[in-house]
Amino acid sequence: VDFDMGEEVAALRRELRGLIADHVPADFLGAFTDDPADLATAQAFCRTLAERGLLCMAWPTEWGGRDASLWEQTALREEMWAHHEPRGAQYMGVNWVGPTILRHGTPAQQQLHLPTISSGAAIWCQGFSEPDSGSDLASLRMAAVRDGDGWRVTGQKIWTSYATMAQWCFLLARTSTGERKQQGLTIFLVPMSREGIEVRPIANMLGPHHLNEVFFDDVWVTPDEVLGRLDEGWSVVQEVLAFERVGIARYARCERLLAWAPGALGDEWDSVPAELRSRWARMLVHARRARLLAYRVVDLQGQGRVRPGDAAAYRIAVTRLDQESASVLMEIAGRLRGRDENARRFVRAVEDHWRYAQASTVASGSIEMQRILLSRSLLAAP
Amino acid sequence: VNLDLGPEALEYGATARRALEAAGGDELLRTAEREPERRDDVIGSLLAALGAWELTPREHPEELEAAAALCRSAGSVALSYPVAERLSRSSDLDADGLIVVSDANPAAPIAGSALRWTALDAEGRRSAVTACVPTGPARTSSFVGRLELEPLDDRGAGDLALAVVLPCWTLLGMLDRALELVRAYVLDRQQFGQPIAAFQGVQFQLTDAEVERAGLEELAKYALWSIEVGRPEAADDALALRLAAIEAADIVFRVAHQLHGAIGFCDETTLSWLSRYSGPLRRLPFGPAETGDLLMRRLGRSGLVGIFGGGS
Numbered sequence: 001v002d003f004d005m006g007e008e009v010a011a012l013r014r015e016l017r018g019l020i021a022d023h024v025p026a027d028f029l030g031a032f033t034d035d036p037a038d039l040a041t042a043q044a045f046c047r048t049l050a051e052r053g054l055l056c057m058a059w060p061t062e063w064g065g066r067d068a069s070l071w072e073q074t075a076l077r078e079e080m081w082a083h084h085e086p087r088g089a090q091y092m093g094v095n096w097v098g099p100t101i102l103r104h105g106t107p108a109q110q111q112l113h114l115p116t117i118s119s120g121a122a123i124w125c126q127g128f129s130e131p132d133s134g135s136d137l138a139s140l141r142m143a144a145v146r147d148g149d150g151w152r153v154t155g156q157k158i159w160t161s162y163a164t165m166a167q168w169c170f171l172l173a174r175t176s177t178g179e180r181k182q183q184g185l186t187i188f189l190v191p192m193s194r195e196g197i198e199v200r201p202i203a204n205m206l207g208p209h210h211l212n213e214v215f216f217d218d219v220w221v222t223p224d225e226v227l228g229r230l231d232e233g234w235s236v237v238q239e240v241l242a243f244e245r246v247g248i249a250r251y252a253r254c255e256r257l258l259a260w261a262p263g264a265l266g267d268e269w270d271s272v273p274a275e276l277r278s279r280w281a282r283m284l285v286h287a288r289r290a291r292l293l294a295y296r297v298v299d300l301q302g303q304g305r306v307r308p309g310d311a312a313a314y315r316i317a318v319t320r321l322d323q324e325s326a327s328v329l330m331e332i333a334g335r336l337r338g339r340d341e342n343a344r345r346f347v348r349a350v351e352d353h354w355r356y357a358q359a360s361t362v363a364s365g366s367i368e369m370q371r372i373l374l375s376r377s378l379l380a381a382p
Numbered sequence: 383v384n385l386d387l388g389p390e391a392l393e394y395g396a397t398a399r400r401a402l403e404a405a406g407g408d409e410l411l412r413t414a415e416r417e418p419e420r421r422d423d424v425i426g427s428l429l430a431a432l433g434a435w436e437l438t439p440r441e442h443p444e445e446l447e448a449a450a451a452l453c454r455s456a457g458s459v460a461l462s463y464p465v466a467e468r469l470s471r472s473s474d475l476d477a478d479g480l481i482v483v484s485d486a487n488p489a490a491p492i493a494g495s496a497l498r499w500t501a502l503d504a505e506g507r508r509s510a511v512t513a514c515v516p517t518g519p520a521r522t523s524s525f526v527g528r529l530e531l532e533p534l535d536d537r538g539a540g541d542l543a544l545a546v547v548l549p550c551w552t553l554l555g556m557l558d559r560a561l562e563l564v565r566a567y568v569l570d571r572q573q574f575g576q577p578i579a580a581f582q583g584v585q586f587q588l589t590d591a592e593v594e595r596a597g598l599e600e601l602a603k604y605a606l607w608s609i610e611v612g613r614p615e616a617a618d619d620a621l622a623l624r625l626a627a628i629e630a631a632d633i634v635f636r637v638a639h640q641l642h643g644a645i646g647f648c649d650e651t652t653l654s655w656l657s658r659y660s661g662p663l664r665r666l667p668f669g670p671a672e673t674g675d676l677l678m679r680r681l682g683r684s685g686l687v688g689i690f691g692g693g694s
Contacts, residue, residue, distance in 0.1 A: 001447065001607040002384040013689075071383060078689055252689060259691040262683035269683055274675065281678040284686045285601075285622045291688070292600035299385045309592075316593050368586075375585035378565060378592055 003295075005071045012072055016054070016079040023048050024086045027345050029352045031088030032162070032209035039165065042088030046120025049087065056094050056118040063102065063110075064118030070302045074295070078252035084352070089162040093117040093124045095247045096240050097170055101189070104228040104236055109189065113168070125166035125192070127157040127173075127214060128237070135369050137172075138181045138234060144173040144188070144221065151175065153188070153196075153219040163199045163212040166192050171221075176231050187233040188221045195219070205355055241365060250318045250360060251290040254325040257346075257353055258284055261332050264346035268335060276331055283325045290318040309377030312370040319360040319367055326350075326357035385603065387447045395451025398432055402459050408652050411659065414462040415520045418494055425463040434465065440473045440544060443610045450551045450606050457555020460659040462525060464492050466548035467499075472508070472541050475500055475534070481511070482545045482667045483529060490514065491662045493527035501531050504668075504676055506539030526662050539617070546620035547605045550627040553663045554602050556656050557595045557634045563653050564588065564638040571643075584641055591637040594630035601626050615687050621677040622686060628670045631660055 023045050031042035049055040050064065058073045059065025068076075077095075080087055087094065098117040101109055116122035133140040142155030153173050163169070169190045176184035192199075196219035202211040228236050258280060262269045269277075293314040300307060333350040336343050361367040386392070405428050406413065414421035429435070432452075439446040449469040456465040467490070468479040478497035481490040485503055492499060493516035501509045509531035516527040568579040568588065578584050601623045608619040635657050639646045646653045668676065685691030 001387060001603045001610065003604055003607050004611075005383055082690065255688055256690040259685045259688075262685070274678065278671075278674040278678045281681055281686075282625060282674055284681070284688075284691060285626050285677075288604070288622065288686060288688055289597040289601055289626060292604055293597055295383070296385060296596075296600055299383065310596075313589075313593050313596050316589065317597055371586050371589040372582075374589040374592060378588055379569065379579050379585070 003292075005075065008069075009071050009075045013075050013079060015052075016076065019045075019048060019052075019054075020079070020083050020086060024083065027348065028084055028086060029349060030084045030207070031086070032207055034208055039088060042086055042090070043120065045086045046088065046090050050118060050120045055087070055090070055120050056098060059098065059102065059114075059118060063098075063114045070298050074249070074298050077247070077249040081249045082252035082256040084253070084349070087120075089123045089125075089165065090117075090120055091247070092126065092162075093122060097124045097168075100170075100236060100240055101227065103239075106224070108224060109227065113189065122168055123162055123166045124168045124170055125160050125163045125212075125214075127160060127169045127171035127190075129159045130156060131158050135366055137237070138185070140172065140174060140185070142171075142173040142216065144175045144186060146175075147220075150220055150222045151188075153190075153216045153221055155216055157214040157216070158202075158212075160199075160212045160214045161210050163192070163214050164201055164209055168192060169197075169214070170227075172233055172237060178231070182234040184231050185233040185237070186230050187227040187236055188225045189227055190219070190221055190225060194221075206359055207352075207355070248364075249291075249294065250322050251287050251294065253353060254283070254321055255287040255291070257329055257350060258287060258325060260346055260349075261329065264343050265332065265336060266343075268337060272332065272335060276328070279328050280332065283321070283328050286317075286321045287325065290314065290321045293317050307377065309374045312374040312377070315365070315370045316367055316374065319370075322353075322357040322360040326354040330354050385600075387451055387603070388444055390444060391447035391451045394448040395455045398429075398434075398452050399455040399458060401428065401432055402455060402461065407459050408655065411460050411462045411655055414525075418520050418525070421462055421525075422495055422497070425461060429463070429465065435468065437469060438473070439469055439548075446544075446606065446610055449548060450602070453548050453551035454555035454558070457552040457557075458559040460556060460559075460656045462491075462520075462659065464490070464495070466552045467492070467545070468497070470541070470545040470548050472500060472502075472538065474537075475508070477510075480541060480545050481529070482542065483531075484667045484672065488529040488531055489517070489526055489666055490529055491525040491527075491666075493517075493520070493523065493525045499529075500534070501529055502538045502541055502545060504542065505536070506542065507536045508534045508538040508541075510534055524659050524662050526666070543605070543609050543616035543620040546617070546624050547602070547609060549663055550598075550602055550605070550620075550623050553627050553631055553660065554595075554598055556660050556663070557598065557630060560634050560638040560653060560656055561588075561591060561595055563651075563656075564591070564641050568641055578641070587637045587641060591634045594633045598623075598627055598630040613687070615692065618677065618680050618686060621673060621680065624668075625670065625673045625677055628664050628673060631664050632670075635660060 031039045053066045056065040057068035101113050130140045144151035144153045169192055171188045171190050174184055175186040178184040196217045198215045200213045204211045297310050297314050329350045333347045437445045437449050439449040453466045467481050470480040472480050477500040480500050483501045492514050499511035501511050511529050512532050513530040514527035517523045568584055569577050571578050605619040605623040608616040638653055645651055
């Protein structure tokens with residue numbers, strides 16, 4: 001066994017932490033706040049990363065990447081999420097929209113989209129969920145009806161993060177009705193500026209820009225906006241979802257906040273009840289456990305082996321960690337009396353983590369769906 | 383990065399499991415309970431034939447991994463023998479095995495053992511074990527006895543990590559087996575005209591158990607690696623593993639019992655034996671509260687070494 005990721009990964013972490021320290025304000029809590037300066041920070045930081053070939057480091061060199069190893073990509077995901085994702089919404093473009101276009105897109109689609117993602121210019125949103133199609137995504141009803149050589153799209157998407165600021169939508173709509181509900185779905189790469197698209201933000205406890213409704217009223221889409229094969233979008237969606245399940249290194253933020261706690265409390269730490277400090281230690285163990293389960297999935301990915309059960313087990317462990325660590329951290333933060341700048345930042349970061357963590361067992365595939373996937377793989381014939 | 387035990391270690395573990403199966407498998411434990419005076423001889427020589435006591439896990443990384451794989455195989459049949467404890471022996475003392483004890487009530491599952499044992503507490507104090515007084519017949523004590531100790535020295539801090547980690551590998555083997563058993567049972571057992579595996583209430587319990595088992599497996603390899611490369615925080619990593627191992631065992635055995643229903647408590651099911659004999663490993667030397675307390679005190683303000691903690 002060898003858990004050492006080597007000097008290159010360690011050097012990358014140092015580089016990323018240096019860039020964050022230089023370009024991201026210490027009190028940054030993500031791009032999606034009421035203060036437009038935070039989004040500007042994220043957009044500028046993406047350009048900084050892009051200039052160094054760090055934004056899309058997993059991509060091939062010809063598209064602005066540097067063929068980074070899986071472990072370098074892992075370190076990038078960890079450092080970004082731990083520091084409140086200073087890439088803003090770009091993580092979606094970089095992590096899965098770009099790679100999916102790289103795999104399934106036409107040369108023209110690649111020319112159109114990959115440079116704007118790898119330079120950090122374009123923001124994407126994901127048009128998947130509908131009011132009546134959440135976990136049962138394949139039941140979606142948004143219809144794309146043939147009209148001449150294109151389609152007219154009508155229907156509603158919901159829970160669409162970043163829709164207010166996105167220039168592009170990775171849209172899943174029904175182009176035909178097959179025997180199975182998974183058939184007849186097609187992916188369209190649609191500009192959000194297209195006539196007939198209306199975005200309505202939904203006020204929510206996670207913060208602005210996280211949840212929106214997107215209405216499509218007779219929106220015109222063209223054949224060159226179809227990604228992959230017509231009516232066969234479901235298999236691409238499966239790839240996307242599998243990636244999303246390991247795409248966010250939630251454990252890294254938990255680990256950073258837990259490690260920060262004693263320093264934020266200063267001398268107060270020693271008067272924290274032993275029982276609470278024990279729970280803190282226990283959360284450190286759980287954070288390590290989730291991290292190692294993520295590494296297991298990355299390692300299997302590197303060997304070209306995909307076991308859906310492993311990714312699901314990781315997601316179950318990490319989303320529970322997110323919520324349990326948030327409760328422990330809130331209790332610790334509640335003991336803060338000394339209010340120096342470091343302590344104030346810690347409290348704000350913990351409160352943000354707590355709010356966001358409440359959704360972690362719901363977002364990008366509910367924990368119940370993960371349990372279904374894992375039990376299927378456990379009970380399948382060997 | 384290499385997240386698997388070496389191929390030789392894995393092969394050694396698999397060979398050991400086949401040998402244990404061939405020698406009776408689950409029957410070994412039943413025989414040991416019936417004839418406790420013979421367990422030292424029968425199982426000790428079976429493992430000697432596998433070269434177990436020639437392994438020097440404290441000196442050679444490959445043998446450390448082989449020792450872990452052997453403990454896991456022993457756990458899978460709830461082998462009633464202190465394998466991990468023998469493999470943990472200190473390299474600078476003339477003894478056959480090393481047992482971690484709590485100061486409050488030193489005890490270990492070595493009743494009737496004729497071997498020479500050393501005890502080690504969490505502070506690194508070592509003692510000679512002068513006697514092991516059984517707390518009852520094997521049926522209820524699982525071979526646990528109270529230890530009488532004669533202080534030796536306080537130079538055992540470096541011995542702690544391995545002596546904590548290897549028994550966790552035994553427990554991991556027990557959890558592997560408990561999950562194998564419960565999986566087979568829920569696929570076989572019919573109620574309401576279908577296998578109970580078809581019910582989501584059953585499936586979800588199974589997934590909770592598997593998440594615990596899978597997480598424990600990764601932590602167990604990590605703690606082994608920490609010893610292998612001589613990380614200064616190896617004992618913290620070992621206690622972190624132990625805390626996760628006890629929690630995992632509680633959940634996995636709870637689920638395994640619940641899904642087996644009443645039959646899971648009967649002597650005719652292997653689960654019942656595994657469950658009983660997992661007790662000493664979960665309780666000794668320290669249960670979850672004491673393990674968590676020890677870990678918290680050792681970590682102080684620095685936390686576990688990771689991508690952010692421990693001054694990284």
